[in-house]
Amino acid sequence: MVILHADADAFFASVEQRDDPALRGRPMVVAHEVVACPSYEARALGIHAGMPLRQVQRRWPQVLVTGYRAEAYEEASVRLFEVFRRFTPLVEPGSVEEAFLDVTGRDRGDPRGMAVALRAAARAEVGLPVSVGVGRTKLMAKLASRRAKPDGLVVVDAELEARVRPRLRLDELWGVGPTTYGKLHAAGLFVVADLHALNEDDLKRLVTTAMARRLVSIARGTDDATIRLPGPRRSVSASRSLPATRTRSKVVAVLDGCVERAVARVLSLDGAPRLPRRLEVLVRYDDGTQVLERGPLAAPSLDPTVLRSAAGDLLERTAYEWDGRGVTMVGVTLPLPAPA
Numbered sequence: 001m002v003i004l005h006a007d008a009d010a011f012f013a014s015v016e017q018r019d020d021p022a023l024r025g026r027p028m029v030v031a032h033e034v035v036a037c038p039s040y041e042a043r044a045l046g047i048h049a050g051m052p053l054r055q056v057q058r059r060w061p062q063v064l065v066t067g068y069r070a071e072a073y074e075e076a077s078v079r080l081f082e083v084f085r086r087f088t089p090l091v092e093p094g095s096v097e098e099a100f101l102d103v104t105g106r107d108r109g110d111p112r113g114m115a116v117a118l119r120a121a122a123r124a125e126v127g128l129p130v131s132v133g134v135g136r137t138k139l140m141a142k143l144a145s146r147r148a149k150p151d152g153l154v155v156v157d158a159e160l161e162a163r164v165r166p167r168l169r170l171d172e173l174w175g176v177g178p179t180t181y182g183k184l185h186a187a188g189l190f191v192v193a194d195l196h197a198l199n200e201d202d203l204k205r206l207v208t209t210a211m212a213r214r215l216v217s218i219a220r221g222t223d224d225a226t227i228r229l230p231g232p233r234r235s236v237s238a239s240r241s242l243p244a245t246r247t248r249s250k251v252v253a254v255l256d257g258c259v260e261r262a263v264a265r266v267l268s269l270d271g272a273p274r275l276p277r278r279l280e281v282l283v284r285y286d287d288g289t290q291v292l293e294r295g296p297l298a299a300p301s302l303d304p305t306v307l308r309s310a311a312g313d314l315l316e317r318t319a320y321e322w323d324g325r326g327v328t329m330v331g332v333t334l335p336l337p338a339p340a
Contacts, residue, residue, distance in 0.1 A: 001225040002111045004101040005133045005141035006118060008080060009150045011097035012037035015076050016066045018127040028064035029056060034241045034328075036068055040150050052243045068240075070261055074268065079126045087118055090227040098145075100138050102227040112155050119153060136161060137225045139218060142174050165221060166193035173218065180207050195219035233269055237333040238262040244286040244326025251327050255281065255315055258332045259307045266302060266334060275300035276334040279307065281314035284329035293317045300337075307334075 008014060012030040017023045017039060027042040029035045031053045038047040045060055056063055077096040084091045090102035107114040115132040122130040129151035133144025140161055144154040156164065169191055171181040183206045189195060195203070196219055203212035217223040238261035240254050267273055278296045285291075293314040301307065311332055320327050 001102070001136050002104045002107050003135055003138055003141040003225055003227075004103055004111070004115055004118065005094075005135070005138070005145040006084060006099055006101060006122075007094075007131050007133075007145050007149070008076075008097035008122070009129045009131055010037055010039050010043075011076075011128070012068070012073055013039040013042075014128050015069075015072055018076075019072065020066075023064055023066070026064055027060065027062065028066065029053070030066050030068055031056070032068050032240065033243050036241070050241060054243070070264070074265075076126060076128065080122060080128065080130075083118065083121050083125055086121070087114065090229070092227045093230055100141065100227055102225075112153070115153050115155070137221075137223045139174055139223050140165075143168070143172070161221070165218075166191065166196075168192045168218075170194075170215075173215075175214065176211075180211060183207055192219055232339050233336060235333050235335045236262050236265045236269075237331060238265065239282065239329055239331030241329045242327065244328050246321050246323070246326060248321060251320060251330060252312065252315070254330045255311055255332065256308050258330060259311050260304055262332050262334050263302055263304050263307065266336065271339055273302060274336045274339065275302055276307075276336055278335055279310050279314060280333040280335070281311050281318070282329070282331040282333070283315070283318045283320055283327055284331075285320075285323065285325035286328050287325055289325070291318045291320075307332075 013028060016028065016030055025041065027045055028039045029042050029047060030037045033053055035047060035049050035051045035053060035056060037049060042063055047056055053065065073096065080097065081091065084099050084101055088101050088103050088106050092100040094100065103111065103114055111134045115134055119130050119132055122128055131145050131148040131151060132153050133141045133148055134155040135141035135144050136158065140156045144156045148154040170176055170184050170189060187206055195215055200212045200216050203215055238258040240258060242250065242254055245251065276297065277300045278294060280292060280294045283291045295310065295314050297310055
């Protein structure tokens, strides 16, 4: 198997730098009250996503700021995936700017050459830097693309994988979060080599069955290399972060904007528009806690007025104004019926 993981670098910031030459090579952020995406020049200063914009401007007044342009990013994503699919039809999206590509048999025995060609095509046709990792499994390809950033290429062949895999830190593994790693750490497990003497039943005493199975496969080198082609979208979401607040006008305005973006995304999908029958609203507080409220619509609809009203009702059910914690993110999801 030959798997590529292609990931556009600092996607939102790169689109802005592509479209405005004055931003190139300079520290800049895409932000609306909080940083959505810093350029690599801004990251070098210590700026990261989720940082309040006021803090950035106070500490680094030289940093340039642009607003969030959803349409520009969506258009860039479409063009990027057109490039990916020209190299192989086996493309599994990871997000709007990254994907796994199975190029087994299409690389003519030269995966590095194919990765070089893909990166060149993305730069020439979309105007974006794309880092690519090459590996035998999705895990190795993704770890390789992380090492390749920014704007680079790393190939993990069989010989390198044999040396690297046992030394991989468990907290570096894709999908192993802080809670899972804490349990593994407490059991004296730190790197993949520490798993070699354990079987699935041993690990199920520490983590979930699915995670135990995955860790065993990683230790044995039999982890996932299957590309899963996307089916029809089952839902469309939009969210936005904001500085911690309980101010009603701010939270409602952000929610209304999310509804508008979600409706636009549904209308941009191929085929006849699918009308949602229900709605979900998510609120995240400043301590990381999230509250999700769900509710049916009176009738299937994509009318923004109807959806804003229904979303507002669900928002009220969270009682955020009286909670005592600040709201740091608001999101809306429109579950979609299956295509006719």
